[in-house]
Amino acid sequence: MVGLRRLIGGSAGTLLVGVLAGFVISSAVGVFIQDSGLFGASGESPIAHAYMLGYLQRDPNAIVGIRPNQSIAQRAAELQGADASRATASIQPLSLTYIGGGSVGSYSVHIYAVDLRNAQGVDQFFSFALTVAGGKVIRRE
Amino acid sequence: MNEARAMATLALFAVGILGGVVLHAFLEKGPAENPFPALPKVDEPPAAHDFVAAVGAEDAQALSKMADISILTDLDAALQPIVDVRSTRFVGAVESEGRLLSAYVVTGKTAQGIDFVVGFVLRVANDQVVGVN
Structure with a gap:
């Protein structure tokens, strides 16, 4: 009986370690393929993508985990600005285009073109260059 | 066994x-799907190509003839913290109603000798570089 328990316990342990290894390998390969642009992937970082969507949809909560830490006052001011912006519909995004990017070591840069219409009805066409490191957007130009 | x-x-x-x-x-x-339309890519504008070639060659003389002081100031800010440019690469360009954005990735070293990468975008109009984002 003890032998059978040990066999089942050992087998479950092996299976669990295998599942964890498979999950981690799959995740790492996915990130590598996405970032390198292999197999038709754009090379766009999911972090940069999420940041841009959060920015254009004026949703600071969506990007709070992927940008450098801010003080409580800065976060409150940002939420206030986003609420006001949403309430007045002051900007209307017209397009979001991932142009391309590159990386050196643990730093990668991702460039976007944004077309939006402001409160005065004027179309603005400009770009963002996001630097990503350690799973966060550390710089926005 | x-x-x-x-x-x-x-x-x-x-x-x-x-x-x-x-x-x-x-x-x-x-990642979530992009809910906004994406613009088609266009070829690299020749004016932007020449401008970035001068940056890559660290040819300050040529650059000084291509751009005014405000563009050079913006370029300096865009390249920070890189002080020694090692490579420049065109990554794509898009156009909207005659306004062209041409994007580049620059690698180089910081003042502390650390390898770094930055991206910047040139605004082009009438075959001239009119701004750096």
Whole structure:
């Protein structure tokens, strides 16, 4: 009986370690393929993508985990600005285009073109260059 | 007996890995779709190409003839913290109603000798670089 328990316990342990290894390998390969642009992937970082969507949809909560830490006052001011912006519909995004990017070591840069219409009805066409490191957007130009 | 046990353990581990891959595929949905339309890419504007060639060659003389002081100031800000440009690469350009944005990735070293990468975008109009984002 003890032998059978040990066999089942050992087998479950092996299976669990295998599942964890498979999950981690799959995740790492996915990130590598996405970032390198292999197999038709754009090379766009999911972090940069999420940041841009959060920015254009004026949703600071969506990007709070992927940008450098801010003080409580800065976060409150940002939420206030986003609420006001949403309430007045002051900007209307017209397009979001991932142009391309590159990386050196643990730093990668991702460039976007944004077309939006402001409160005065004027179309603005400009770009963002996001630097990503350690799973966060550390710089926005 | 020992060989059979080792084989069974390896097989179980392999099944586990497969299970982990399948689990990852189920749980990882990837980034959200872009709800906004994307613009088509266009060729690199020649004016931007010449401008960035001068940056890559660290040819300050040529650059000084291509751009006014405000553009050079913006370029300096865009390149920070790189002080020694090692390579420049055109990554794409897009156009909207006659306004062109041409994007580049620059690698180089900071003042502390650390390898770094930055991206900047040139605004082009009437075959001239009119701004740096």
